[in-house]
Amino acid sequence: MPVPPRAGIPADLLEIPMIKRNLTAYGFMCAALICFTFFAWYPIVHQFLLSFQQTNFVTEAEWVGLDNFRTVIEDPAFGTAWLNTLAFTGLALLCGYVVPFVVALVLNELRHCRAYLRFVVYLPVMLPPIVGVLLFRWFYDPGPGLFNQILDLFGIPGLAWLDSTSTALISLVIVSTWMNLGSATLIYLAALQNIPSDLYEAAELDGAGLFRRIRFVTIPQTRLILLLMLMLQIVATMQVFLEPFLLTGGGPENATVTVAYLMYQYAFVYGGNFGAGGALGMMLMFVLLAFAAVQLRLTREEKM
Amino acid sequence: MKPRNLAILLSAGLALAAAGCSSEQTPAAQSPSAQSTAGGTAPAAAAAPVTVTVACKPPKTDPRNRKTWEEDVAEFQKMYPHITLESTDNFPCFDPQTFPARLAGGQLEDMFFVPVTNTSQIISQKLAQDITPYVESVKTYKDVNKDVLSLFQADGATYGLPSAGYGTGLVYNRKLFEQAGLDPNTPPKTWAEVREAAKKITALGSGYIGFGEYAGGATGGWHFMQHLYARGGDVVKDGKAAFNSPEGKAVLQNLKDMRWTDKSMGSRLLIGWESLMQPMGAGKVGMMLGAPDVVPGVVNGFKGQFADYGVTVAPEAKHAQIGGGGFMFHPRATPDQIKAGLLWLEFQFLTPGKGQFNLERGKAIGNAVGVPDNTVFAGSPTGQAIEDLRKANATVPVDQYAGYNQGIATVTPKPEPPMAQEIYAVLDVAMSAVLSREDANVDELLAEAETKVNALLSKAGVAG
Structure with a gap:
């Protein structure tokens, strides 16, 4: 039995799979995720690792514990x-x-x-x-x-x-x-x-x-x-x-x-x-x- | 643009940008020549094409010297057709705040400039290459002053060559001396004379500062060291703090007396170099401890006049801190790049009549020629040749620096202490205390600083 169209939403739109329908939202979310990854989370993780290392940015970083x-x-x-x-x-x-x-x-x-x-x-x-x-x-x-x-x-x-x-x-x-x-x-x-x-x-x-x-x-x-x-x-x-x-x-x-x-x-x-x-x-x-x-x-x- | 397309475009753009940022530049990518010689330790054939990046190209705001630099590069490349010299646009040549980032980001030149204040730190952190096998090739190397050269050496190895050097002296305003009834040709030789002169200059009226000092932005500790060296004291000796001494106490007591008893130092002392140079250029400061390069600095940047300033040796001077700087090589520079860089260093910075010592050309383009800055070759034939060129092409009143030229030869040049920046940070507290608190206790301040510095030295394992 066909599903009746929901009020206000065109029938053809409802036929598009969920992922495809939300593609725009995912796109914008990706942009935010990339920004956070490279400009917030990566520096935090890097700093965390750095706090246990001695490095001169040329030779291999040395782990120095605490x-x-x-x-x-x-x-x-x-x-x-x-x-x-x-x-x-x-x-x-x-x-x-x-x-x-x-x-x-x-x-x-x-x-x-x-x-x-x-x-x-x-x-x-x-x-x-x-x-x-x-x-x-x-x-x-x-x-x-x-x-x-x-x-x-x-x-x-x-x-x-x-x-x-x-x-x-x-x-x-x-x-x-x-x-x-x-x-x-x-x-x-x-x-x-x-x-x-x-x-x-x-x-x-x-x-x-x-x-x-x-x-x-x-x-x-x-x-x-x-x-x-x-x-x-x-x-x-x-x-x-x-x-x-x-x-x-x-x-x-x-x-x-x-x-x-x-x-x-x-x-x-x-x-x-x-x-x-x-x-x-x-x-x-x-x-x-x-x-x-x-x-x-x-x-x-x-x-x- | 549709929102969906916009979102895709944004994401793709950011991903590409991030990928670009995160890709590490390999040494080979920095220089084509590195590709052929990377990993090899034996010097390659002399004629092998090589590209070397070098620091200290004059900025665009200095078009005359930038033009002569470019002419020199063209002449150099004609002499050595296998070398491609790439000079970077970074001014100032060395900035300690951006140095690690430039190094990490692959932006540091193959041959970079370092002030002597930072050389020991760069060497200890293995950020410069051992160039001992190559330095003998520099024709004037044998004439480089051993005290200055020692700042670029460690454990018997040489990590760079100096290109400019000076010792700290007393810079004074001759015009103010005359106005205050003092003889500008016989500047103070003792600290007692400095105090008397400072009082007379301050008495000229509101806004006049007899003796200028700057101790803001953590520069106080560094200036304490300059005063201490001038009095013959040490910051560190045999691996221990040595400034809690009669000389150290005399430095702080003298400054305290001038600040609070004589009131001859003005009220703004926790300031930076520029903030003191402004009244200096405006002709309001009588004296200050500084190197001769303060004079062109004040003239070029703060509207001073060469005729107004004289330089003499520091009062009661026994030692003088060595200032200046030189060039070192990137840890990943290839042997060919080091050899090419040294050829440029010799051509541009270490040969009388060439590059920076082409003083005839300097005079022609309006540079200030005649200000003493020759401790790199002090007392050597090369030094004499530069001195002769300087006298022959002088554009500034060289007689006004006679006191410095005569006096500095009798003063022992002295390098900065180990762990200089950390120690200066501790000494900054004592220095800023006497300049900002009338009730500052000199003995307590020095004792407290001594304990802290000894703890620092002991922790770092500085050898006794």
């Missing part, structure tokens, strides 16, 4: 780099996680100039990172730099910013927050605009003020996005490299040496020790994987 991991752990900068990375992550979360959410809340409430302000907030993201960083190098200049000039206007003595162990790391956090504020704000804004307005109306009818509306409507409604952004931000900030590389070179007194910067030092400064760089990279990856796993587990438990 020697690279020992080299890294015994490095006097190892502990400092992890502490700095954790401090940077913590500070970057305080600034880079909370500030964009508050900015998004404000932008969402505005009735005028909304598009213009969104553009202004997003503008730093469009600047090439090197330009943004160089801009801050001038801002932070202890002599004629913008920040010290502003402090001077108020009669406050200037700071050493990048040249002091007490201010160097937070100075990098400020740069990072400024450069990434736009993207995070836009994502939060999109989430805020998806919240049904009747929830706010109901809350208002119940007598909720601004902070209670945020607490009982906004945050629960954007919880998934907030959790996702938390994970993305931690993963991104723990890999911080550009700011110390371009602004401080890890100084002063190793105050801004981060794990990713130390990896770079091993591979490209300390005589091409790619094995040690790879070992440190694997450590960072496992820490981030463990964090992501815990975070996903907690999220899942919350849903259940």
Whole structure:
């Protein structure tokens, strides 16, 4: 007995075998798979192998067991780099996680100039990172730099910013927050605009003020996005490299040496020790994987 | 285009690109000649056609020297018709950050340039070939300064030849000296005199820096070594850290005093070379430790004037770090390629009156001739011949470098320590501390650095 045609699908299309019908989808999937294989998975596997090898890229690589991991752990900068990375992550979360959410809340409430302000907030993201960083190098200049000039206007003595162990790391956090504020704000804004307005109306009818509306409507409604952004931000900030590389070179007194910067030092400064760089990279990856796993587990438990 | 076709095209394109990226270039593919001689150790017949790739072709932004390079290549190939010379467009000649990637990707030249800072590392990692059997063929080889040559040698074998060398001295701004009431013809000979001169120059007004220093981007440790060598100290001796010494303490204490007591070093010290060269070119820096090549660097890149700068030997100088660089050969270069490369090295870099030492031509095209940079052949007949050419064709005021020329002959050239980069990273902490913290404790900083460096040396098994 012939199968009746399904509504909306032409009969001749249904006669084409499944694989042939999905050929376009498979084609696009292949492109993605090739990209991931060569530009993500292969480098990960290669780095994993590299972390157990010593190689000069000319002669046969030598398997050295856990020697690279020992080299890294015994490095006097190892502990400092992890502490700095954790401090940077913590500070970057305080600034880079909370500030964009508050900015998004404000932008969402505005009735005028909304598009213009969104553009202004997003503008730093469009600047090439090197330009943004160089801009801050001038801002932070202890002599004629913008920040010290502003402090001077108020009669406050200037700071050493990048040249002091007490201010160097937070100075990098400020740069990072400024450069990434736009993207995070836009994502939060999109989430805020998806919240049904009747929830706010109901809350208002119940007598909720601004902070209670945020607490009982906004945050629960954007919880998934907030959790996702938390994970993305931690993963991104723990890999911080550009700011110390371009602004401080890890100084002063190793105050801004981060794990990713130390990896770079091993591979490209300390005589091409790619094995040690790879070992440190694997450590960072496992820490981030463990964090992501815990975070996903907690999220899942919350849903259940 | 239909979505399906687009998808197929995308996938095929990516697959092809990936296949292209992953295919390894064999030594034979790099050079036709390698095919005929690869695997053989005996030198092939002299007239066998050979192609050799060489580094250091001047960049397109330097059209005059690029043109003379191309003329030299044409002349060289006329002299040696069996050699095809391919010069690559990579500037700077050596970049430690891209070196391993270029090596791994088969992009490194058969004859590549290495600064002396990196030679020991390249040799220890077996990234350069032993060219001992071939070096005697270079006519001026016997005149190469033994101290400079030793930077390209290990365990009795030679892995390259130097092409440029210099020792660190004191670069100073003669114009600022005059403005500050100092005699530019008698630059400071002691560190106490440097301090006094720096104070007077700083007193000229806002923005003037008496003594410039840069310790950003992990350059502090390297500069500490230059100061230490100048005072006669050692970074490593008998396999142990040797910088926690009276000389090492004097280096840090002197810098600390100039930075915080005299306030004659400005407030921006954790900066890179370019950031110091900007005020140097603008005529705001009185003095700095540096090699004579700082002068053309400041003039060509930062709008300085040759007439404003003088170079003398470092104050109280006992030793000077050897700077400069030379050429080494790819681990997979064939004997024919090595021989061809050495012929080019001799022609272009090591013969008075030819290539880089064709100073008559250099003068004609407007190059700065007369800045001292001759430690490769110091004290030899070849060195004298180059010196004579330099004087005959000088375009810069050579008298302003007389202090350096006379003084450097009495200073012992000294190579950098083993594990230089790792040790500099440790010393960078001490150096940046005295330049960024008024309360930095010199003794504690050096003791801490000593412990760390000794641990590094012990782990690496550096022989005592």
